[in-house]
Amino acid sequence: MADADSDVTVPRRVWADGDVHKRELARIFRTCWQFVAHDSEIPEPGDYVTRRIGRDSVIVTRDETGQVRVLLNTCRHRGVPLCRADRGNTSHFRCSYHGWTYANTGELRGVTFQRDVYGQGGIDKSELGLFQAARVDTVYGLVFATWDPEAPSLEDYLGPMRWYLHTVFGKFDHGLEAVGPPVRTMVRANWKPEGENLSGDGYHTFVTHQSAVELGLFASQDDLARMAAVAGPRFTGRTVHCGNGHTMRIQRMPLTVDAPAYFGYPREMWDEFDRNLSEAQREAQSCLSVGHGSIFPNMSFLENFKTNVDKQGDHARYIRVTLRYPLGPAMTEQLWFLLQPRHADPEWRRLSRLAYLRTNGPAGMFEVDDTENFVGITEAAAGDVAADLPIVLDGGRHHPPTPEEAGWPGDVADGDRTEKTIRAFHGRWQELMS
Amino acid sequence: MTETTLAPPEVQAEAALFLAVEAELIDDRRYAEWLDVVADDFVYTVPVPVTPDSPFAPHHDPEALLLDESKESIRHLWFRRLEADMHEFAWGENPPPQFRHFVSNVRARETGEPDELLVRSNVLLMGRRQSDQPRYITAERFDTLRRTPAGLLLARRHAVLDQTVIDFPQPRVLL
Numbered sequence: 001m002a003d004a005d006s007d008v009t010v011p012r013r014v015w016a017d018g019d020v021h022k023r024e025l026a027r028i029f030r031t032c033w034q035f036v037a038h039d040s041e042i043p044e045p046g047d048y049v050t051r052r053i054g055r056d057s058v059i060v061t062r063d064e065t066g067q068v069r070v071l072l073n074t075c076r077h078r079g080v081p082l083c084r085a086d087r088g089n090t091s092h093f094r095c096s097y098h099g100w101t102y103a104n105t106g107e108l109r110g111v112t113f114q115r116d117v118y119g120q121g122g123i124d125k126s127e128l129g130l131f132q133a134a135r136v137d138t139v140y141g142l143v144f145a146t147w148d149p150e151a152p153s154l155e156d157y158l159g160p161m162r163w164y165l166h167t168v169f170g171k172f173d174h175g176l177e178a179v180g181p182p183v184r185t186m187v188r189a190n191w192k193p194e195g196e197n198l199s200g201d202g203y204h205t206f207v208t209h210q211s212a213v214e215l216g217l218f219a220s221q222d223d224l225a226r227m228a229a230v231a232g233p234r235f236t237g238r239t240v241h242c243g244n245g246h247t248m249r250i251q252r253m254p255l256t257v258d259a260p261a262y263f264g265y266p267r268e269m270w271d272e273f274d275r276n277l278s279e280a281q282r283e284a285q286s287c288l289s290v291g292h293g294s295i296f297p298n299m300s301f302l303e304n305f306k307t308n309v310d311k312q313g314d315h316a317r318y319i320r321v322t323l324r325y326p327l328g329p330a331m332t333e334q335l336w337f338l339l340q341p342r343h344a345d346p347e348w349r350r351l352s353r354l355a356y357l358r359t360n361g362p363a364g365m366f367e368v369d370d371t372e373n374f375v376g377i378t379e380a381a382a383g384d385v386a387a388d389l390p391i392v393l394d395g396g397r398h399h400p401p402t403p404e405e406a407g408w409p410g411d412v413a414d415g416d417r418t419e420k421t422i423r424a425f426h427g428r429w430q431e432l433m434s
Numbered sequence: 435m436t437e438t439t440l441a442p443p444e445v446q447a448e449a450a451l452f453l454a455v456e457a458e459l460i461d462d463r464r465y466a467e468w469l470d471v472v473a474d475d476f477v478y479t480v481p482v483p484v485t486p487d488s489p490f491a492p493h494h495d496p497e498a499l500l501l502d503e504s505k506e507s508i509r510h511l512w513f514r515r516l517e518a519d520m521h522e523f524a525w526g527e528n529p530p531p532q533f534r535h536f537v538s539n540v541r542a543r544e545t546g547e548p549d550e551l552l553v554r555s556n557v558l559l560m561g562r563r564q565s566d567q568p569r570y571i572t573a574e575r576f577d578t579l580r581r582t583p584a585g586l587l588l589a590r591r592h593a594v595l596d597q598t599v600i601d602f603p604q605p606r607v608l609l
């Protein structure tokens with residue numbers, strides 16, 4: 001496990017260099033577990049979505065036995081992609097070039113004109129199934145895959161991060177569902193600046209998002225006072241590194257409450273959260289302002305609370321998952337998923353969706369301002385002199401470790417504005433790249 | 435969007451002129467004037483684009499939205515921060531991106547509501563961030579125009595993008 005507090009020197013070339021990009025594809029994207037889909041996107045046998053792992057196109061499908069498969073989207077014969085749509089349902093994939101047919105298990109079932117082309121014995125179909133991910137596993141509805149047969153189990157890969165994922169994704173009686181297909185955007189930036197940010201950058205919020213603050217999207221003292229007794233002027237926070245570059249930041253509203261309070265969720269859901277969370281986990285969710293983090297390398301989640309998004313005085317919470325495909329050193333495709341509790345009240349779902357779309361959605365105000373930073377970082381790093389300059393990553397080194405009694409696993413510190421998680425991200429990145 | 439009869443030529447011309455002027459107001463960043471030609475119950479939606487697996491399915495999800503805004507949300511969350519006292523901190527729009535609309539294929543239809551017109555149009559939008567080369571995005575718009583004593587107002591806009599992977603300076607645009 002990379003020590004989050006070890007010395008990490010990061011030259012800016014990591015954001016713009018073509019050789020670094022190629023090495024990342026080989027060293028990171030071919031080995032790490034990566035998020036590919038939410039299982040609610042493919043509920044029925046035959047359902048599929050097309051995604052990427054690194055730059056490779058993959059088909060994520062539920063086969064006829066209900067097992068989720070991640071198949072490399074290229075015919076074993078001479079390379080034509082099997083699926084061109086973003087989503088659909090089929091039990092077989094038929095290649096458009098010479099007509100080889102594969103079951104959605106990946107098995108090669110049919111070779112056209114087999115004897116004509118490959119002789120009396122035909123061709124050994126058992127050797128020519130679609131190339132598939134070495135391992136596929138699901139945690140809280142999040143489907144992950146890796147090409148690496150030597151990879152640890154997903155459970156081991158996530159380590160203590162699973163405990164934090166439980167607080168976000170595991171607290172609902174009936175789970176979450178993806179609201180529609182993901183939005184796909186092309187961002188002319190390297191994939192890492194946004195990854196670093198979402199890993200736990202609480203430092204940028206009041207600068208980058210100053211106009212959001214002034215427009216009332218963050219709970220003001222007045223908003224807070226309408227929720228509970230206000231304990232102080234400052235939001236507090238913790239940041240955690242769970243090993244393998246997985247990190248999270250949890251910011252808490254300065255409120256005094258008698259029992260865990262899950263502001264932003266419908267009151268009638270609070271009981272189920274109490275039931276589904278341990279005492280320490282309830283502490284991580286109670287009075288939550290924002291929780292966000294990353295599963296290394298390229299998936300991030302955000303559980304955010306926003307005020308006054310539709311009408312004065314309203315507030316709502318939403319859970320977003322984003323995924324970044326490294327299409328080039330300065331080109332990233334980002335996928336945006338909104339996840340909502342299946343059985344939540346429709347009016348709450350509407351408000352939660354509006355809160356998401358208008359702030360942290362692909363066309364939300366926050367993203368306009370954040371994206372400009374990430375594009376700018378990438379552009380500046382293309383300069384030859386800039387490429388060699390290291391970045392500053394020392395923030396939060398003085399933050400005290402969170403007391404053991406809190407029961408929060410991983411390497412946790414008390415402190416909201418920190419570069420702890422960014423050191424962890426780059427520490428893990430360097431470990432894999434060296 | 436129900437198919438009804440095309441409006442007579444003078445109404446076609448009126449609708450086309452309205453859309454041209456409405457686009458001018460956005461492109462000139464005359465936001466207060468743009469809000470004046472928008473109805474109070476205005477809703478602006480853009481569905482999530484998708485590449486379908488069937489020629490009979492649309493290139494967007496029938497329910498999921500990428501944008502869902504009201505007149506008030508646009509006034510407050512889009513325009514307010516671009517005013518002189520706040521613009522410095524609208525980092526992503528400073529320097530301001532430039533937009534230019536090219537509106538064509540305007541088709542106005544009567545709806546059965548005496549005061550409302552259903553107007554379909556195509557739009558090509560140029561977007562330019564800083565010194566980057568301009569980029570372009572196109573969409574079809576389904577608008578409702580309402581006749582009021584103050585003149586025509588834009589009451590509803592639903593814009594369907596022609597791009598699955600949105601590659602534009604910012605997806606937060608008035609198409």
Ligand code: FES
Pocket residue numbers: 075076077078079080095096097098099100
């Ligand atoms: S390339 Fe697929 S059948 Fe030939």
Ligand SMILES: [Fe+2]
Pocket residue numbers: 204205208209366370
């Ligand atoms: Fe941000």
